Amino acid sequence: MIDRRITPPNRAADAGPANLRPLREIIARYGLSPRRGLGQHFLLDLNLTARIARAAGELRGRNVIEVGPGPGGLTRALLEAGADRVVAVERDRRCVAALEDLAFAFPQRLVVVEADALALDVAKLARPPRRIVSNLPYNISVPLLLGWLRHARDYESLTLMFQKEVAERLTAGPSTKAYGRLSVMAQWQCRVCKQFDVDRHAFVPQPKVHGSVLTLTPRAQVIEADWAPLEAVVAHAFGQRRKMLRTSLRPLGLDLANLGVTGTARAEELAIEDFCRLARALGARS
Numbered sequence: 691m692i693d694r695r696i697t698p699p700n701r702a703a704d705a706g707p708a709n710l711r712p713l714r715e716i717i718a719r720y721g722l723s724p725r726r727g728l729g730q731h732f733l734l735d736l737n738l739t740a741r742i743a744r745a746a747g748e749l750r751g752r753n754v755i756e757v758g759p760g761p762g763g764l765t766r767a768l769l770e771a772g773a774d775r776v777v778a779v780e781r782d783r784r785c786v787a788a789l790e791d792l793a794f795a796f797p798q799r800l801v802v803v804e805a806d807a808l809a810l811d812v813a814k815l816a817r818p819p820r821r822i823v824s825n826l827p828y829n830i831s832v833p834l835l836l837g838w839l840r841h842a843r844d845y846e847s848l849t850l851m852f853q854k855e856v857a858e859r860l861t862a863g864p865s866t867k868a869y870g871r872l873s874v875m876a877q878w879q880c881r882v883c884k885q886f887d888v889d890r891h892a893f894v895p896q897p898k899v900h901g902s903v904l905t906l907t908p909r910a911q912v913i914e915a916d917w918a919p920l921e922a923v924v925a926h927a928f929g930q931r932r933k934m935l936r937t938s939l940r941p942l943g944l945d946l947a948n949l950g951v952t953g954t955a956r957a958e959e960l961a962i963e964d965f966c967r968l969a970r971a972l973g974a975r976s
Contacts, residue, residue: 729827
């Protein structure tokens, strides 16, 4: 990990946010051809990035963590929205260099960390109150989110862009086709609110799917359960979602009847409370 606290260069007349270069000019200047291996799909519409920043709520007095800033469109919107400091985590060294203009326009308010976000405890990068606001690289959005959910109360909120299909899974309720492991783990820890959809044509290059912006707000209190046993129960239940629970959960050795769960039910029929009850029973046997 490289923590690059960019020092604003010594410029004069072109100082200030009003004179920032257009994003397309920054992309051309730094050779930021999007790399598929990094899941890069840039948002260049500043009205859209401003809308994402607004969806994150009041940012004044907050530190904001952004993963995958790319050429800095959303980064710019977060700074303009008044975030005390933005910590941008970026793997691509070309993009790190391209954020120099923003550091100059917003002195002492942008910290760029050159690192793989999957390898970081990002909460350690910024003091509370902190929020995460990101147009996430789609190829790592789910593992990133699951890591953050394990320590959800480290953040005031998480406002994130996902593939629309993933967003539907995160917001789905019981007895729906999209309801599954992600639904249970996310909604156990957070209130999940859909903000708006983003057409795939808004990205450069265009992905094959549309996007959706969600805000996840950590719950002050969660239903009692430990992460590992709950994850095990949910993984078994939805790993064979077409099978009855008496079959899919058999390897866990749980007495479903005594736990108030019908063995002939299927995973999508259970509420989060039911999964937590099963997880407590599994945890008690460890």
